[in-house]
Amino acid sequence: MDFMNKNLFLLLIGLFGLLSVQASKPGFEIKIGKSWETDNVSYVQYDGEINNASKLKINNWYIEIPYNKGKNKLHGNWGCEIEEQADKIILTGGDVNGVIKVSTVATFGFIVSDPDKEFNIEKAVLYTKNKEIPVHSKPEDSEDEMDMNVDLPFEDNRYFPESMDIKKLKDAATAMSVSEVKEVIFKELVEHWDVIKAYLKNDNMLKVFALFLGWATRESTLNAGVETAFEDGFGVNSAHAYGPFQTAVTAFYGCDPSFDLEDDVKEIYWYTLNEKNFCDPYISTHMGIRKLIHFVIEAENFGVTGLDVVRSALKGFNSGHATPMQENETFHSYCDEIGSLGHWYYETGHYEDDEYTWTGDSRCDRNDPWGWWENDDPLPKVEIPVHVRNPEDGTETIYTVDNYPKAETSSTPAKTTTTTSKTKPTSSNNEKCWAKDLGFSCCQACEVTYTDNDGDWGFENGDWCGIIEQNCKQSNSDKTKCFTEEKGMDFPCCQGCEVYYTDDDGEWGFENNQWCGINSETCSSSNVVTPTSKCFTEEKGLGFPCCQECTVVTSDDDGDWGVENNEWCGIPNSCY
Template sequence: MKLKRICGLLTAFAICTAACVPTIADDRTPVFNASAADAWYFAGETCDPLHDTSRDVQKEGVGNPLNFGERNTPADASAAEIRAINHKMTVQEVKYALYKEIDEHWDLISTRLGQPDREKMYALFLGLGSRESTLGEGKIGSDHETAYEDGWGVNSAHAYGTLQTAVTAFKDCDPKFMPEDNVPEMYQYSFTEQNFYDCIISNHMGIRKILHFAEICINQEKMHGYQVIRNSLKGFNTGWCTMATDSGAYETYADEICSMAQFYYNEGHLYDNVFTWTSAQGQMDKYRTADRWDWWGDTEPSMAPIVEKQEPATTTSTTTTINTTTTTTTTVPTPSAQNKYVMKVVDKETGEPVDDASFMIAWNMTYNTGEKRANITTFNTESENPVTLTPSNLVNVTDYDLEIRSMSHHIYYTYNADDVVVEKDAANHTINYTIKLTKRAEPQISTGSCIVYVVDKATGKLINNGDFTAALTVVFDDGHESDTIYEIKTSKYNPFVFVPAIPKSSKSYSFGKFRSADGKYSFTEEDIDCAVDTETMISTYTIKVSPYQAVYGDANCDGTVDMSDIVLIMQSLANPNKYGEKGTSADHITTAGLKNADVDLSSQGLTSNDALRIQEYLLHKITSLDPK
């Protein structure tokens, strides 16, 4: 949301003093702070903090001075009544409502996002709230709703509140949306009007959504450092938290949030009614530096189990004399033999490894006090299968075991708890789990999915031995484009199904740029059929392929030989990281393209001589590109 600057006539005195102070109509009218020389970049009133300033905020938080409960509105109130309450909140109240949730889950949030400084975390979420709702501008409180035109909960982008928390964050929303069931440490509220519109619950679920993407960034994408929060913010906006090669994918959202966070943190506006907004100019530009994320620090984000803080259990004996007390403390030892758990995940029918499954597990701990506690964590099979797990933090633990709680949603497989085989190897202190997944008869297809079939052009049968790529291209409001590359391995899944999450800041998007990744098959644009169901918005693509046959000179594999092939050859030579065989661009040269382009036998492999020979062919200086 952008604010428009409204300036009246300035008197000569006002110009000389370089100050602009509008008249305040009432307590809720923002004070616009600007100088005659600088662009306007923040608004609102400075005021005293609401919390006891003698508190150690780093250790204790601000202490919930407004006495927010688990919800801010009556559970039986109507949506209109709830929104009316939210609408009256000041910017300062909006800020403290966020801090209440951050403080309540501080250990979890700090660990997952790698930020030990509580006030930096406050600032980060103020930046997110400023990007999404301008913290209410002092006019609408937390009463801000978007993408509701299609109806209640119909659009996955339907969102509400300070953080603009989307319906997809809630339990029991449309089952066609991908579930967010990987943050067991935070309660997941059901999708009802009373929950969706309550500002405290909205904040809770918005923070939980950020942690949902953080888990994916850490466990699946193997990210480190500030890239976890940076890409979690990207996921919050777009639905994908994969690392982008184009800086434009971050510039107007995640990076802008970081800049606004520094404004609140560095200029002392964490606890008052002052707010800034996206694209504010003037002195805000000093925070829009190439190294802005250095401010976040270098603490490593972690999926370490989060447990309630507890004083170590001890046995104590005390001997007292007139002036002296002697205390002896004995810590209960951990179990002498620590088991390791080896988790193997396979296809129940074929026995082949399933390398894209994710599970939630619990370490069930028994302490020397008799207390029992479950420490929740996750594992996935993307980087290794089987996965070896061992528990951590066994101080004062007398016994423990592992429990598989659930499998994260999978398009192709289902999980049955009865299909877990456990074998104990006592001699090696190893417990081997084999988790057998059942393949669905049909992929579980959600609204808005893209389905890709790869078939033999001659027979129409599904191909099961070729690798392909495709790209989802998003055009943003500011005109820049960003590609997300998908690998389609037909030996694994055919059809290939995915659900694109389209960012709110996008102007348009398209799915395509299909390529053969391994060079085994050939096809042209004319061999790709697409059908769209306008009710479900499910797009079905059928790619009809033939065994690879060389089309000499056709570097980009579009079925023709022209100047674009010469351009791609030169790009792949000049910038192999982007346009080479393993390049990051959706338009990089492929294995088949390399074979087609290698038309000059005087040099081995792809060189500029190949581009020169194709140019000679186009100029009719030679009649064939067949290198033989």
């Protein structure tokens, strides 16, 4: 069972477990406090309380009580606001009890004259979230985090094993390269893209990725192991933060209840606070994104609109409150520096490599920090691979953005392949095949990698493809062996004739992310493709082949790189 399948399995087990979990609910009570009569009018004072014994805040609660507006009359209320309707009154929290914090009791009361049998507090119902709680209910606590995370995927999604010693985990996080941190951020961005683009109101993934890189640069200079405000002990200080975004403990479920809890982001999994969750690069980044969205919600609740929603949310992430931006406010420099740093990544395209900028870098244009976010035209499509690390053995699964599995909609195991090579998968485009109805192309070759009820699957050009049985039967009947099969070597025969390497065994190609043997009978000297010009990868002995074409995907200190046959290659000298 691979990593993503394991996650899906754990998700299904978790959802099954929820069926037997009693969600937490507050206690709810209304009773007669006192009664009296004046001038032949009877008055009754009703005292109520809501006991929040859970680890979640209670927001937007209301109480309904049957009421006859023609016969009954209200004479005052406290701790609540009351709306009179013809057949009921509706109590809400108002300014005093609008939010009932963790482990607190909210009290309220009201006075009614001449209450009759139609005014029946025994039929009062408290409504909170999706719960209907009758009067005289006792508080019940439970696994609030599980209740909060119903139907949410991507839980238990770790970069390092949970069993890893915390000191070793921190050391490993600190040792991660800038490019590895970028991969972590991009993977979390892709997982939650639908939620992120809706809240940030920007559907340009490259712009949002650039903004996140600028944000992580401002917070940690893209260092996954930075820890701050930890001197008082784990989780004691609300500013105690870790990871690329410097995600504070307040982002997590189960933090100190005196902190402002961030339980309003229903769409993203809410991890429990413990050291190994706090310090894991995937979880820390995941929770940083969730925390930013919490402050987007808060900024909008303050009436912030437009670009200032993003700026105020960043301010809230740093300060704890996403209040509207004020002129000459000190937080302008923090938010606008992130905008400038993000612009640098967007303009230079340093999405995958170890190149980075830093706070105060003179290469960044600070004249208009957010012009690019609002006005710049979209860049040509850039294919960035999504790297998913298996925490148990450190291998990687690589997806494209389009084929990244959605755990909440998967009914069959995700089709993945693991590799540790530097790959950039591309998609295939075969038009006539049974797999197209399932969202995949059909294979050019016949090598079976995986079989399920749909049929036989291969893996080509960084994506899964369906094998056309009839075509492969004919192909196999005419097939001649290559030296790797003849010699019993653990490598397949190549489907093509492109030679990348020659040794005493024979000529080697590279297809479908692995070495293969060139078939000397089917690949005559007239159709064997060999590199026509040397390149820096051969000259420097870097272990990557020379490209056949001149399309540059990225550049570094070694030279210009392309991607062919799902493998990085050096641009030939003849291209210049």
